[in-house]
């Protein structure tokens with residue numbers, strides 16, 4: 001597939017697929033058909049919607065190795081995390097574990113839940129060196145060794161956002177379960193990018209976006225809940241379907257646009273037709289090559305990444321882009337001068353450049369960035 005197979009502006013080098021994804025025409029056309037169908041006969045469309053959502057959910061859950069009865073559609077991971085934190089009872093003095101690589105909105109949600117309940121947030125600094133050396137085992141150990149008798153919940157990523165690290169979530173969920181700690185996994189980047197098996201991961205709550213790496217239009221994500229928690233899920237929005245319980249009580253909450261969820265199976269079918277393993281290998285190789293191309297610039301330090309990921313990270317020069325404002329200024333300048341969209345994230349010591357690789361990317365996209373970045377950074 002090429003950039004022409006997407007709606008993307010072909011004059012721009014889009015190196016940040018990880019943030020918002022992109023929808024191929026083949027899937028977008030199905031989405032548009034569904035929207036037209038909803039508008040042509042709204043009464044029929046909404047009457048049959050719950051069953052169609054259930055059917056789409058079954059297909060998505062099975063693709064992700066999950067249980068259709070334990071998986072609900074939500075609009076995005078921000079919502080999935082909020083529902084999980086809303087459903088877990090917390091009391092003053094309880095502790096919630098979180099780490100310093102957590103996504104900003106997730107960090108805010110955890111602090112909000114703590115402020116609401118009187119719980120305490122314990123933020124773990126994941127071990128790792130400034131040159132990007134780190135290990136998943138050390139990260140897991142840092143989390144697990146922070147458990148106390150007061151620890152009630154652990155919130156952690158499958159793939160971290162600013163640093164693109166793959167955490168050993170299966171091991172972590174098992175160990176936390178043995179310690180009586182409820183697990184909430186932020187799998188925003190995992191569906192589509194990884195060969196996910198939700199049942200094997202074994203989280204109490206696992207939420208992942210379909211609109212990043214599964215070719216699905218925006219506002220499509222899942223929240224998978226373990227059998228022990230399903231009856232205790234509390235929707236943020238009470239609706240007609242509240243009494244139906246999970247998953248329907250989360251999915252059908254008044255009149256809104258459910259077509260991205262109904263489109264998700266077409267994203268899966270496209271990925272399957274292209275060969276999911278082939279796509280993942282191709283993107284992971286291109287991401288590694290992208291990192292090599294940028295690492296030719298002496299001012300950038302490539303961070304170690306997991307070979308199977310379609311994202312890579314390089315550290316910017318010392319002291320650069322350490323705040324949100326500076327990161328925004330830098331990415332805006334890169335766009336203005338190089339017509340290239342990048343993810344620059346603030347990080348202590350030096351900001352991070354995260355590169356994504358998707359089917360529409362070619363080596364020349366990263367070469368465009370490499371050719372002009374030195375001048376911008378100096």
Ligand SMILES: Cc1ncc(COP(=O)(O)O)c(C=O)c1O
Nearest residue numbers: 019076077078103160161186188
């Ligand atoms: C790790 C991680 N968690 C959560 C989110 C939030 O996803 P959404 O904006 O779809 O809610 C993102 C988005 O980039 C992310 O990277």
